[in-house]
Amino acid sequence: MTRADAALAGPGASAGDDQAGTSTRDRILDVAMDLFTDQGFDGTSMREIAERLHISKAAIYYHFASKEEILMALHMRLHDVGKAALARLAGQTVTLQAWGSLLNELLDQMVAQRKILLMHERNQAALEKLHRTDHDDDHGDIQQRFRQALANPSLSLRDRVRMACSVGAVFGGLLLAGDAFDNVSSAELGSLIRDAVRDLVADSSAPDAG
DSSP states (O other): OOOOHHHHHHHOTTTTTTTTOOOOOHHHHHHHHHHHHHHHHHHHHHHHHEEEEEEHHHHHHHHHHSSSHHHHHHHHHHTTTTTTHHHHHHHOOOOHHHHHHHHHHHHHHHHHHHHHHHHHHTTHHHHHOOOOOOHHHHHHHHHHHHHHHHOOOTTTTHHHHHHHHHHHHHHHHIIITTTTTTOHHHHHHHHHHHHHHHHSSSSSOOOOOO
């Protein structure tokens, strides 16, 4: 913990935060994520976040100007998922095998961030109200990378459609249907989605029907 963190956080904060690899800022985000998920963004106050952390509201405002800024920071964590894999994909020939490897890596990261996905799903209305230029730029960059891969003329239309559907399997299984599978462990759900992706990007050398 920095001196500024310690001074603002007060006696309830632990000096071992940084030793455990968790900064005050990250602790705020983690607690806010739990509260936003359990009782919603609108139903959570900055005071509740501070009380859960045993720190002062001043310590929170040192890191975040508003509750909306906390929500945006949590949302931006999703933007980091898959960025490295997408960057690598841009430098190689796109094949079904390469696409399958990309989605496996993406799935592993998204399963690890399942809490954020659930929070995201339960706070869609609040998230839609937020707007920030760098957030929109990130969205555009990610979407553009996917479009470029799916528009690759060296791949058959059949393969590109399978690739597009496999992306839907990952995001649908984890993001769109998070509550529907809330009682399923992350390990089991990840394994089942991986099976679905494998089916979609399996070798499709057989001729198109009809």
